[in-house]
Amino acid sequence: xxxxxxxxxxxxxxxxxxxxxxxxxxxxxxxxxxxxxxxxxxxxxxxxxxxxxxxxxxxxxxxxxxxxxxxxxxxxxxxxxxxxxxxxxxxxxxxxxxxxxxxxxxxxxxxxxxxxxxxxxxxxxxxxxxxxxxxxxxxxxxxxxxxxxxxxxxxxxxxxxxxxxxxxxxxxxxxxxxxxxxxxxxxxxxxxxxxxxxxxxxxxxxxxxxxxxxxxxxxxxxxxxxxxxxxxxxxxxxxxxxxxxxxxxxxxxxxxxxxxxxxxxxxxxxxxxxxxxxxxxxxxxxxxxxxxxxxxxxxxxxxxxxxxxxxxxxxxxxxxxxxxxxxxxxxxxxxxxxxxxxxxxxxxxxxxxxxxxxxxxxxxxxxxxxxxxxxxxxxxxxxxxxxxxxx
Amino acid sequence: xxxxxxxxxxxxxxxxxxxxxxxxxxxxxxxxxxxxxxxxxxxxxxxxxxxxxxxxxxxxxxxxxxxxxxxxxxxxxxxxxxxxxxxxxxxxxxxxxxxxxxxxxxxxxxxxxxxxxxxxxxxxxxxxxxxxxxxxxxxxxxxxxxxxxxxxxxxxxxxxxxxxxxxxxxxxxxxxxxxxxxxxxxxxxxxxxxxxxxxxxxxxxxxxxxxxxxxxxxxxxxxxxxxxxxxxxxxxxxxxxxxxxxxxxxxxxxxxxxxxxxxxxxxxxxxxxxxxxxxxxxxxxxxxxx
Numbered sequence: 001x002x003x004x005x006x007x008x009x010x011x012x013x014x015x016x017x018x019x020x021x022x023x024x025x026x027x028x029x030x031x032x033x034x035x036x037x038x039x040x041x042x043x044x045x046x047x048x049x050x051x052x053x054x055x056x057x058x059x060x061x062x063x064x065x066x067x068x069x070x071x072x073x074x075x076x077x078x079x080x081x082x083x084x085x086x087x088x089x090x091x092x093x094x095x096x097x098x099x100x101x102x103x104x105x106x107x108x109x110x111x112x113x114x115x116x117x118x119x120x121x122x123x124x125x126x127x128x129x130x131x132x133x134x135x136x137x138x139x140x141x142x143x144x145x146x147x148x149x150x151x152x153x154x155x156x157x158x159x160x161x162x163x164x165x166x167x168x169x170x171x172x173x174x175x176x177x178x179x180x181x182x183x184x185x186x187x188x189x190x191x192x193x194x195x196x197x198x199x200x201x202x203x204x205x206x207x208x209x210x211x212x213x214x215x216x217x218x219x220x221x222x223x224x225x226x227x228x229x230x231x232x233x234x235x236x237x238x239x240x241x242x243x244x245x246x247x248x249x250x251x252x253x254x255x256x257x258x259x260x261x262x263x264x265x266x267x268x269x270x271x272x273x274x275x276x277x278x279x280x281x282x283x284x285x286x287x288x289x290x291x292x293x294x295x296x297x298x299x300x301x302x303x304x305x306x307x308x309x310x311x312x313x314x315x316x317x318x319x320x321x322x323x324x325x326x327x328x329x330x331x332x333x334x335x336x337x338x339x340x341x342x343x344x345x346x347x348x349x350x351x352x353x354x355x356x357x358x359x360x361x362x363x364x365x366x367x368x369x370x371x372x373x374x375x376x377x378x379x380x381x382x383x384x385x386x387x388x389x390x391x
Numbered sequence: 392x393x394x395x396x397x398x399x400x401x402x403x404x405x406x407x408x409x410x411x412x413x414x415x416x417x418x419x420x421x422x423x424x425x426x427x428x429x430x431x432x433x434x435x436x437x438x439x440x441x442x443x444x445x446x447x448x449x450x451x452x453x454x455x456x457x458x459x460x461x462x463x464x465x466x467x468x469x470x471x472x473x474x475x476x477x478x479x480x481x482x483x484x485x486x487x488x489x490x491x492x493x494x495x496x497x498x499x500x501x502x503x504x505x506x507x508x509x510x511x512x513x514x515x516x517x518x519x520x521x522x523x524x525x526x527x528x529x530x531x532x533x534x535x536x537x538x539x540x541x542x543x544x545x546x547x548x549x550x551x552x553x554x555x556x557x558x559x560x561x562x563x564x565x566x567x568x569x570x571x572x573x574x575x576x577x578x579x580x581x582x583x584x585x586x587x588x589x590x591x592x593x594x595x596x597x598x599x600x601x602x603x604x605x606x607x608x609x610x611x612x613x614x615x616x617x618x619x620x621x622x623x624x625x626x627x628x629x630x631x632x633x634x635x636x637x638x639x640x641x642x643x644x645x646x647x648x649x650x651x652x653x654x655x656x657x658x659x660x661x662x663x664x665x666x667x668x669x670x671x672x673x674x675x676x677x678x679x680x681x
Contacts, residue, residue: 084633118604225465226491254631270546277669376669
């Protein structure tokens with residue numbers, strides 16, 4: 001789960017990570033009020049779940065209350081397009097009003113905590129080259145990224161923080177402060193079950209103090225059950241409405257831009273492979289949809305409703321390998337969905353496995369117009385042809 | 392021949408709830424020796440003919456269990472894995488989906504230096520068809536004994552590949568579903584080592600996914616060590632970056648873990664890479680000249 005910058009900073013701050021003083025605003029009036037409370041100048045920052053906001057015009061300095069008002073008016077409701085949002089962009093609905101930080105003589109660095117999959121352990125990454133995308137640094141100068149792997153039994157050790165601090169060129173007089181900062185970041189990472197904490201830039205001010213000027217905190221979805229307070233930070237406006245609807249029915253749905261072939265599959269790997277074979281057949285998949293291993297007829301119907309909620313879908317491919325899920329249950333769900341929802345696009349069904357013959361017979365006897373296929377290639381070719389004909 | 396599970400397997404089921412019991416019966420029906428289950432507090436009772444025990448240690452002492460399969464829900468799954476290792480179980484297969492990543496960090500550290508191998512979590516399990524041994528949730532009937540080792544990060548896509556093989560008359564030595572999570576026990580490279588050393592395995596099918604670098608690591612091993620033909624497929628060639636494609640581990644992040652990179656690494660290592668998931672079986676048939 002992703003959260004906004006201001007929420008991430010609040011989480012980090014509660015673990016002792018220094019962040020600029022700031023407050024969220026949903027309206028222009030709130031923005032002005034916050035600015036007065038914090039003291040001018042302030043920085044107005046658009047809050048969306050994507051990076052690259054500064055370059056796209058989503059971060060502005062305001063010196064007076066009038067300037068805050070002007071900036072807030074422009075930003076609230078604007079569609080912000082950054083390299084991470086895609087061409088459709090994101091509507092700005094919240095602003096972070098933050099105290100202006102004196103950048104004179106300040107140094108921008110990078111600090112992050114993530115889980116290293118290959119090592120099976122958390123790793124703290126740091127770089128003296130902050131304020132730019134870490135992927136760019138990694139591509140240009142891999143040696144500029146310092147890494148310390150955490151031993152799970154003992155946690156992040158002071159010597160590791162010192163190694164990183166020296167590597168970043170932090171003066172000896174500031175060592176204790178830098179170490180405390182990094183330890184606080186790791187404490188937060190571990191305590192909230194984050195999948196990532198990224199502070200970029202981490203600012204070393206002229207007086208030597210460190211502050212998180214920006215913060216990205218993502219949570220491990222699997223661990224949210226033990227952090228009920230964090231669930232409230234979810235912002236549904238940042239998510240696709242169909243994806244939100246799908247998640248309510250325990251369906252895993254991801255909309256893909258520009259696709260015309262809706263697909264419904266059981267299992268994540270097979271769902272990805274089905275998208276791939278649609279592409280190979282010359283079509284474009286409209287979505288990823290995993291109905292799970294033990295879907296009921298009701299689930300199948302919900303899945304259909306979500307698929308068809310995407311107006312660009314011109315044909316649907318159902319690809320099910322019945323292991324636990326039986327083909328007759330699938331057929332029952334599909335028939336009920338088509339009858340109740342009045343599906344207006346061609347439906348191609350390919351099913352294999354448990355009770356396959358029974359399921360096929362049910363589809364045949366339903367009197368509804370389904371196209372069936374025996375293997376994935378045939379299914380993909382048929383659905384791509386149908387989607388093409390429907391355009 | 393097979394790897395990891397076979398006739399000598401004495402299976403213990405951890406988490407004998409509805410789900411666990413259902414699959415315990417499925418394993419027994421397939422031919423696996425299921426010696427019992429563990430549900431703390433239910434020791435001394437039986438369910439569907441399976442004796443239940445309070446702890447894995449007690450179960451091992453009384454039944455000689457050497458393999459366990461974990462159906463314990465996410466909050467207790469990592470604990471169950473560690474309990475099995477502590478009791479001396481040599482192979483733990485964790486089916487549970489949704490285990491917190493930091494729990495797996497701890498469980499992995501706990502397993503370090505112990506003799507226990509972990510498969511999963513978030514996996515369908517492992518099956519050796521010729522020896523009638525199934526430890527997991529896969530449909531047994533699509534498998535057939537033979538000489539192809541299958542290793543995969545996904546569930547139903549593995550069934551699809553196995554079905555293609557069986558339909559073409561090509562049997563499998565052992566099929567290992569290693570799971571779709573970011574932190575897993577047995578990885579592609581580990582499975583490849585087992586198959587490479589197994590005299591009963593003559594060819595290997597490796598099914599990967601976007602995310603992480605396990606397939607690249609496996610490819611490096613294939614290049615250096617593997618003399619048997621390897622057929623590979625990567626799911627997620629059309630997946631957008633930054634989105635978690637169902638599996639927690641299936642995500643392209645920071646431009647890393649794309650299908651293209653993985654397929655290139657595999658092809659460079661001499662793996663027969665197929666672009667279409669429908670061609671896995673036929674490609675194995677071709678490399679085995681059948």
